[in-house]
Amino acid sequence: MRSNGAGSRGWWIVAVTFAVAMILNSVVLPRAWNGYRPDWLTLVLIYWCLALPHRFGVGSGWLAGFVLDLVEHSLLGQNAMSKAVVGFLANRFAFRVRMFPLWQQSMVVLLLLAVDAALVGWVQSLAGHGVADRPWWGTVVTGTLLWPLLYLVLRHSRRRSGLQ
């Protein structure tokens, strides 16, 4: 996450995308849709880890997750841990995944989202929030379906901002 002269002028776009993702994560939906809300923050995190792997990874994942814990009033550290793992994985496979066509990329995203959902669900059940109201994979599926569109939008805005 170091910024060195040349690329530092577009950093606002990173802040804006993360903030918008957090807002979208906490906007109220009709109750029936709640289980299918895509996890915007994880998607945005994955994007930045793939696009700029030399800047985004474990640390930024952890930080984003920690702020999300504060936003969602959840157990502190729960999202921080899962997002750190997601950030790590996305960062590690970034150079390979970036070569993939979009639909293959989506499969990797599906996997990452599933890892995230599993970790969060595991912590929640340990903390006593046992039975869930809705299928845990709902958010994973919608997130995956959304990925191609989100990827194109984010790539466009990154290029416009001149961030490398």
Place this chain on the structure above:
Amino acid sequence: MMVRRLGATYTLILLVIVSITVMIIDHQSDSLRRLRLAGSLLVMPIHLVAEAPARISNWIVDRFVQRVDYQELYADLRRRNLELRARLGRLEAVEVENQRLRRLLSASRRASDEVLLAELVAVSLEPFTQQVLVNRGSVSGVYEGQPVLDPNGVLGQVTRVGAFRSAVSLITDSSQAVPVQVLRNGLRCIVYGTGRSGQLTVPYLDRNADIRQGDMLVSSGMGGHFPRGYPVARVTDVTVDVNEPFLGVSAAPVAALDYGREVLLVWPGEEDAPAQAPAAAQADSDDGTLERPSEETPAGSPPADGAAGSDDAQ
């Protein structure tokens, strides 16, 4: 390149250990309260933006869609207010009488509860848990574990406190349990959340326990957490399975959950200790006084009610 990757692996391990430590501390104690307060200020803008759409649509609905006839509304509220005041007058007389009788029995007296009006904020919290946000925080004196009611009954309790906002766990969350008694006969039991919205369960009731579909369950005040005597749930279904040692009882909460609705944060009134009750009998008489709707004398005969779910009421 290799060094970088190893670095990332070590960072991951370190951060995972840090996260687990933080989670355990946060789960076991409230020593992270200050951090949470500071954090709540930091994320306030995000919540404000997130609730804006609901706020705006409410405003539009109020202004343009739902054309309220204020004359009629005023007349209606006025009528209702008169009605309630008349009833309150009678209740006040009953309360004074109740206090006097309790003093005669040297049973514990109960101050009335303090309440503060709060509003449900349209912000979605942790997915897969039954939580809502209210627009009061530590600035208004909200504390962790505080009971939250709505006009119909018990809604839940405050589980995380921010500076201006607090998260309330609904009684339907699977981490929640409320001690209750059946209004009809005083039978004591505990209502557990199931994690599914609108569904509660009452486990560990003997098969011969006197509980029926439609019974109202009111908070019993046992455990000292929730104030006594507020409606909690209504029994929706009682199933008897001969293979099971206990009844299968499910219930639905009476509190309604709509965003933009008012809820009440309660500071329960202190229970005075009984004046000169013998020390040995004290525990029993404390139990007895909680027996609001029952026929037993509160302090006299020690009630045989130790175990929840016994059929002591018959």
